[in-house]
Structure formats: C-alpha cells, structure tokens
Amino acid sequence: MITTRDIAERLGISVSTVGRALSDDARISEETKFRVRQAASEMGYVGNRAARMMRGASSNVVALVIPDIRNSFYSTIAHELSKNMEAEGFQLMLSETDDDRMVELRHLRELSANRVAGIIIVPTARPHSESVKLLKAVPHLQLLRRHPLLGAQWFGVDDREALRQATAHLVAQGHTHIAYLGGPVELPTGAERLEGFRTALREGGLTEDAGTTELGPPASVEHGRQAVRRLLEGRKAPTALALGSIQLTRGVLEELSERGVKVPEALSVVGFGDEPGFSWWGPGLTTIGLPIQEMATGCALWLMRRLKTTPGNDGPYTSVSPGSLVLRGSTAPPDGRSPSRSR
Structure with missing residues (x-):
C-alpha cells in the first residue's frame, strides 16, 4: 500500500x-x-480518512436515514440528493430503518461514531431519547416527517392540502361515499393527510359518514391490497378511493387489476405519488404528484450551507412544497354500480 x-x-x-x-x-x-x-x-x-478523523476531522459523508428504499419517493430523492452532494464533494450514505425506532437508534450510533458530516432523516413516529441526543450533536434536518424533538429544520410536503385537493376532486364529481386508505395518525404525515381528507368532505357539504377510513402501515403493499379487499366486500362498497401513500397505492392497483374492477366505471381512484407506471396503469391513474426534485435540491443546498457556517448560527428553517393533482382517466362521476361485482 x-x-x-x-x-x-x-x-x-x-x-x-x-x-x-x-x-x-x-x-x-x-x-x-x-x-x-x-x-x-x-x-x-x-x-487514510480514518486517521484524519481520529485527529478530529469529520468525513465527507452525508447520511440519508429513511424507512424503506422500496418506496419510489425515497429511492428517487436519494438519487437526486446523491447528485447534489457529489457536486459539492460529498458522498451520500443510505440507512434504512423499516420504521423501527431501535433500528433507527443503531444506525444513528454508527453514523455518529463515524463522524458523518451531516444527516438527513425521515424520523420514526417516536424516536428514542438517545437518538434525539445523537442528532443534536451533528448538523441534520428532517425530511417529509417532522418530530418536534429533532430540531426546527424541516423540508416537507403540504400533505393536508394534497389530500384535500384529491378528495375535493372526487366530491366535485358527485361521489358521496369515498374511502381513504392512509398511514397511521401517529405519523405526522398520516395525521395531516387524514385531516385533508376530512376537510374536503366538510367543505363539500358531506358528513363524516360519507367517508370510510382504512389506516395502517404506509410502507405495506399488502395492507393496501387487504384494505381495498375489505372495502369492496363490505355491505356498502365505496364509489371512490383517495389514497395516502405510494406503497398503499401499489397494493390497491394490484388488487383492483386482479379482481377485474373497472376503473373508473365502477370505482374512481386517486393515488399518491406518480411512479412511471402510474401513467399507463388502466386508464391512467389520477394521482398526487410529489415535488421530489425541488425537495432534494432544497435539502442539499440547506445542508451544504449549514456545513460551511459556524455551528449555532443556523436558525429554524421550514420549507413546505405543494403537491399537485395529476388528472388522468381513473376518476369519473359515480354510476351506482357495485365495484365488488364488476369483473
């Protein structure tokens, strides 16, 4: 050597x-x-970077801590962040928590021990108290989800408005029995999206009885399949679905395809996120587009500026990007047929 x-x-x-x-x-x-x-x-x-780190220098590695790389939002934002970081001489490292706070803690311990330059984190619902302490010792920001104990730097989406728009679109078409499939309210994103759904019902003059909710793990494709199965086989199947996560959307689309449910004739659907396949699924999926590139660029620029300034000089910072309703062919006025009988 x-x-x-x-x-x-x-x-x-x-x-x-x-x-x-x-x-x-x-x-x-x-x-x-x-x-x-x-x-x-x-x-x-x-x-020998290890030797330099022993002398007190930090690395040129920035960590991205996320729940699930299979979610296209996270994989795409990791790609965009990597390009932005590389342009500034930094390398992106990926850590996956599976929304387990103890796994999150183990990753943060290891990242801290290796003196990463900074951390971008999508936190779990209840981060461990040691995780909070570890993050306070390194430049970091929160992405998509925001936990009050993890600092005042956050880049997110206006989740409430995104689901309000999606649901309002269905209400405007005349749907009076709409189901919402989303994540648990313990997650701030889950709570905001559910509130957006309920707000649209109220603004449309509908009672809460007009909306059915199925809440569960946002990263579970299988939960999406099971939830839509229960809805279609219930006594009163909904005429429209508003979805609150990318993985749930995948599960719903798989189940509807296997059952031969006609969309939008028998069931209108508004998805979440805009994966490449969503544009050609069935009649084309009406969905909520997410500002991934804008968020990735904003995160990278903020963190690069933070790394070049004196610690303690950075104040609270919040960036909220709007989602966009992408209209395609998966929604239409209800015609009264039961989607569970449509093959």
Missing part, C-alpha cells in the same frame, strides 16, 4: 510536506501541491 513516505522519497521532500500538500495547507506552494498530487495519482495513493 502506497504511503505518504513513498511519495516523499520519490519527490525528495519531507513526509510532513507531503501531508500538508495533500490537505491543501496554505503554507505549501501551488507548485509543490501540484507535484505531490500528480505523484500521488500516478502511484495510486489513497488517503
């Missing part, structure tokens, strides 16, 4: 001069820095 001593012997200079040149020390001339870097590249030298 090539060391700084090997480079020093080749160039006939001291080991300390090589070290300073590689760390861009102002005391070393640009000519010497160029010679050292050229020799290092030719000889295949790889810097």
Whole structure:
C-alpha cells in the first residue's frame, strides 16, 4: 500500500510536506501541491480518512436515514440528493430503518461514531431519547416527517392540502361515499393527510359518514391490497378511493387489476405519488404528484450551507412544497354500480 513516505522519497521532500500538500495547507506552494498530487495519482495513493478523523476531522459523508428504499419517493430523492452532494464533494450514505425506532437508534450510533458530516432523516413516529441526543450533536434536518424533538429544520410536503385537493376532486364529481386508505395518525404525515381528507368532505357539504377510513402501515403493499379487499366486500362498497401513500397505492392497483374492477366505471381512484407506471396503469391513474426534485435540491443546498457556517448560527428553517393533482382517466362521476361485482 502506497504511503505518504513513498511519495516523499520519490519527490525528495519531507513526509510532513507531503501531508500538508495533500490537505491543501496554505503554507505549501501551488507548485509543490501540484507535484505531490500528480505523484500521488500516478502511484495510486489513497488517503487514510480514518486517521484524519481520529485527529478530529469529520468525513465527507452525508447520511440519508429513511424507512424503506422500496418506496419510489425515497429511492428517487436519494438519487437526486446523491447528485447534489457529489457536486459539492460529498458522498451520500443510505440507512434504512423499516420504521423501527431501535433500528433507527443503531444506525444513528454508527453514523455518529463515524463522524458523518451531516444527516438527513425521515424520523420514526417516536424516536428514542438517545437518538434525539445523537442528532443534536451533528448538523441534520428532517425530511417529509417532522418530530418536534429533532430540531426546527424541516423540508416537507403540504400533505393536508394534497389530500384535500384529491378528495375535493372526487366530491366535485358527485361521489358521496369515498374511502381513504392512509398511514397511521401517529405519523405526522398520516395525521395531516387524514385531516385533508376530512376537510374536503366538510367543505363539500358531506358528513363524516360519507367517508370510510382504512389506516395502517404506509410502507405495506399488502395492507393496501387487504384494505381495498375489505372495502369492496363490505355491505356498502365505496364509489371512490383517495389514497395516502405510494406503497398503499401499489397494493390497491394490484388488487383492483386482479379482481377485474373497472376503473373508473365502477370505482374512481386517486393515488399518491406518480411512479412511471402510474401513467399507463388502466386508464391512467389520477394521482398526487410529489415535488421530489425541488425537495432534494432544497435539502442539499440547506445542508451544504449549514456545513460551511459556524455551528449555532443556523436558525429554524421550514420549507413546505405543494403537491399537485395529476388528472388522468381513473376518476369519473359515480354510476351506482357495485365495484365488488364488476369483473
């Protein structure tokens, strides 16, 4: 393995001069820095980052802590963040918690021990008290979900307005029995989306009896399938569905396809998120588009600025991006037929 001593012997200079040149020390001339870097590249030298971290330096790694990489929102935002970070000389590291606060804690312990430069986190519903302490010691921000104990820096979507628009669209078409499938209210996103659904019913002059709710794990495709199965096989099947997560949307679409339910003739559907396949599923899925690129760019720019400023100089910061209702062919006025009998 090539060391700084090997480079020093080749160039006939001291080991300390090589070290300073590689760390861009102002005391070393640009000519010497160029010679050292050229020799290092030719000889295949790889810097010992662990040694530098032991001397108190942080890494150039930024961690993204998310519940589930299978969710296209998280995988797409990870891709966008990675590109933004790379442009600034940082590397993105991914940690997956499966919405388990103890897994979240283990990841945060390891990230802290490795002195990551910063953390972008989609927190669990009830982060462990040690997780809160660990995050306070490193530059971080919350993405999509916001927990009051984890700081005042947050980038999210206007979840309430997104579901209000989706449900209002169905109400405007004349639906009076609408079901909402979403995540648990313990998650701030789940609570906001449910409130948006109920707000649209009230604004449309409908009672709460007009809306049926099925709440469960937002990352579960199977929950989406089971929930829509229960709704279609119930005594009074809804004429429209408003969905509150990408994975639930996948499950619902799979179940409807297998059952041969005619959309929108027998059942209108508004999904959540806009995966590439949603545009050509059935008649094309009307859905809530999410501002993924805007959020990723905003997160990256804020964190890069934070890493370049003196700790403690950053105040509270909130960025709320609007979703957008993407209209396609999966919604229509109700015709009174039962979707459970439509094959």
